[in-house]
Amino acid sequence: MTSPKPLSAGARQRLGVTDAITIDGVAYRVTGEADGGYVLQNVETALHESFEHARLAALSLAGRLEISVGHYAPITVRTRMMAGAGSVAALPVKDQQAIAWKLEWITTFLEVEAEQHNEDANRPPRERKARRMRSNKGLEEALVEVGARVQARANARAQPLAEDGTLRKPRKTRAGTRVDSCCGPGPRRFREWLNDYEAACHNPLVLRPKTARCGNRTPRYAAEVERVLQEHAEMFAQEKNRSVAQCHRKLRAALDALNAKRKAEGLPPYPVPSDRTLSRRIDALDVFLVEAKRLGVDRATRKHRFIVGKAEALRPGQRVEMDEWKIDLFFLLSQTDLLKDLTEEQLDELKKRRWFLCVAIDVATRCVLGMRVDETASVRNAISTLEMVVSDKGDLAAAVGAVTPCRHMALRPEDVATDSGGSFIDPRFHLAVIGLGSGHDIPPAGMPHLRGTIERLFRTLSLQLVREFTGQTFSNVVARGDYPALQRVSITVEDFVLAALRYALDVYHNTPHAGLGGETPANAWNRLTDLYGVIPIPGRNERRAIFGLRFERVLGRHGLRFMGLHYGGDVLRDLYLKRGGIRVPIRVDPQDIGALSVEIEGTWHEVRAATTGFDGVSLAEHQALCEQLAKRYANEALLTQDIVFEALRAIQGRASAAEKAATFLARFAEPEDVARAEHNLRTFTIPSDADFANAPAVDPFTSVIPTSGAPLPDPVEDTPATPKPKLSRRPSTPEAPTTPAPRKGPGIGFED
Structure with missing residues (x-):
């Protein structure tokens, strides 16, 4: 085994001249690049400042660096203006679901088109079909195949297959969720989607429905009526404290006088706005200004004073593969509070259950970027693993007792490759991926070699890690034979998690990898990040939004x-x-x-x-x-x-x-x-x-609180006299233990 190369001070960030960079709330643009870093211009002051690669990497890992890739590119600006939003994550959930549905049809069509190009490689030019796929007839035929694949995925969401290959009971649709169906777009509508998507350089924002801008936006009233309406709306914000009804009576009187004059001139009368229209104009006024004029500035200030307290890849992140693995091991029941409230029947069932490990691995460097465990294959586990990919993992090595650090192993993936399992085709996971600005690649089912990196990692974990413990289930009952797995259980799931993470950091990352030509994943990470850099991870604000x-x-x-x-x-x-x-x-x-x-x-x-x-x-x-x-x-x-x-x-x-x-x-x-x-x-x-x-x-x-976990002492009676405070409506209860209340079962909640 070669000696591990120490990780660099930070992965070099890859920035472009059209990117928008925000550091600690200050907006910058890239104006130049040198060997040691970038020259950034402050957008507000127009002053230039140099930022070394190590400094940018530290700012990114600290969550102080925000980046919008291609923010100033002409096509991106035009797309944002048409969509009315800066990113997919900023849109309402309903619009995000509509974008995801259109994007599924488009990406499936491009997948079918790519397959047809591969088939045409060995055909004479006259017999090639791919070039005719975008004609009216070819597009109509291609949409039949695309619709079948989309419908198959929709069926998998609604009625997934059980382990024995039979159909499970259809899932109950949640209220407010979109129900996919095979009623897809026609050739004309799909051509509009495809042309817009390709013209926008594959920016999914261009697929936002135009219903957000629908409605009659022409003025309802003539300019003179609008002037009178606005005057009487502002009349409400006066020290005379008129009511809305009084303002509307004055509005009606003013328009009656105006209409009498128009009638004398032979002109048609103006319509009189209703009291509801006047109320909406009043509600549009600033609350503070209205009350400052009606009640006085001092009183309005006291009322509204705001109380402020302190497949293959060349670059890291080009392709990140994710999958779930049913661990070939039975586990002992934990002795923590996680199982405190379970019944004997539930405990017996847990003894026979195998847990699921969700892993994310970078294909270019073979580094493990995320690893989470849950009792079932769930979308919450998949999203947590994806979040770990784009998060700082500085305290990971210390928590598991590993020697090799992994502080800088975080990036924003360009493409996330998963299978068509229920956890990954769930709309919540899909929206999280496209919210990061990443592509979501779902290779055809039954072809695991298209995700060979993650599949091989699970094989390695089974042969090198799981084999160290008793209670193995092996890959099937034939391989298990008469081995008494349940009687030989020797480890809890918590201990296995610590062992798996330490194995990944200290063993796997420092072992020569055949897929890297004998280089270790840790050295490959240092070499490729120095060469290509990584796309900066989301800042704290963007990560919370996603x-x-x-x-x-x-x-x-x-x-x-x-x-x-x-x-x-x-x-x-x-x-x-x-x-x-x-x-x-x-x-x-x-x-x-x-x-x-x-x-x-x-x-x-x-x-x-x-x-x-x-x-x-x-x-x-x-x-x-x-x-x-x-x-x-x-x-x-x-x-x-x-x-x-x-x-x-x-x-x-x-x-x-x-x-x-x-x-x-x-x-x-x-x-x-x-x-x-x-x-x-x-x-x-x-x-x-x-x-x-x-x-x-x-x-x-x-009121000393001991640090050893002992119960808190009661406040003493001779506390110095204070003004009588407002008591909480929560009644005083007997002394309680210092540990938090346990959750109902081993499923992970925020109480853990």
Whole structure:
């Protein structure tokens, strides 16, 4: 075995002159390139600055670098203008599903066309069919084959095959989801899709339905009526505090006088707008300006003051293959809280169950970029693995005890290749792939050699890793023979996860690979990233927009509230002053609740928690913290910043080996889990930094929280006198254990 070459300081980022780069919120453009890095121009100040490759790599891995590939290219600008959005992830889910459906027809047609070109290679020119496929008749014939393949995939989604090859019971369609059918486009409509897609350089944004721009946009009223209507709408924002009905009566009187004059001149009268039309014009006015004129600037300011707290590939990432593998091993039941609430029948069933390993591997370097384990083959496991590909894995080696680091093994894939399994043809996974700007390649079923890299990796894991443990199931019952697999089980799934990750980092990445000509994957990664660079991974804000849990929250004076924390920023303050308390979409990363992404007018913005110290805190840790503090301190005014942070450190310090391993199990929590947790917490809120600053000092010896996992002491009676606070509506409960409440079963939720 050759000695491993140390990983470089960071993969060289590949930037183009048409790319839009944002570093810490500042927009840049590429104006030049040198051997050591790039010359970037500040878009606002027009000043130039040099950025070395190592610096850009560090900014990318820290999530401080955002990039929009081809943002300034003419065809990209035109496509964005026509679509009305900057990326597929910024579109409504309904439009994303429509794009995915059209894209499936187009990519399938291109696949059929490529197959026909291969068949025509050995035919005389007159007998070649590929060149006639895009004629009217050829396109009509080709769509029959395309429709059959699309319908086959739709049938696989609705009624997948069981392990024995028989059809399972059709899945129940979720409310609000699109039901695929074979009623595809006609030749004329499909030609429009194909021409638009190819003219836009394969940008899927061009396939957005035009229904977003439908409707009659011509003015409903004459210019003179519009002027009078706007005047009376602004009349509502006066210190006289007229009602909408009074404003409408004045509007009607003004138009009656105008129509009498027009009647005398022999002109037709103007129609009078309804009171609902006037109400809509009033609602369009800025909320703060209306109340400032009606109630006074001081009163409006006090009311609306925003409270702010602190196949083959040459390049890395050119092709990333993903697949799921049913591990050839039975596992012992875990002794952690994951199985605490299961019945004996459920425990007996778990003893016979084999877990699924989802892996993502880079074809060019043969490096493992993502690895997750779940009890079933699920879309949440596939999405978690894809997110791991584009995430920094700096703490991975330390968590599993590996020697070889993997901090810089993160990239944005150009193409993601999967099979047609239910986890990968699910619309949620497909939308996550195209949201990254990547292509989704699904080779024909029954041809595993088209994904040979990932298939060979599973073979390697079975021969070199699984063979080290007893309780193997082998590839089939014939190979197993009379081996008593269930009686020879010797390892838990958590221990296997740690072993698999350490094997990938220390053994597989440092072993000469035949597919690389004897070079190790770690050395291949260093060599190819230095030569080609990688496409920068998404920043924190973009990653939350693609992979985050989806919610809606009401905007208030304190910003947005989520799980007892308030989030704010200048962008929320401006939106609140303009629109008031409206509902806004948000995205939440279950592994880091220090910031959220909020959508405002089609653009995602990052807003941070008003209480410092929550960067890198997971939902599970925060839920345990809120439950502990809510039970121990029903009076929230007794909380101090030291108490909150000491409790959080105590919770984070209890991590056992099994809990560390659970980090690499499937972590794609469901929104329903968060909704239940918020309901259980009721009105308990973590105070913001401003609240802590105004709170009176508390004797730290009266509320010490031990770090050894012991129960929290009750607040003492002789706490210094403070003004009577507003008590939480949550009743005080008896002393509870410090560990968070376990989840219902071994399926992974954010409570892990």
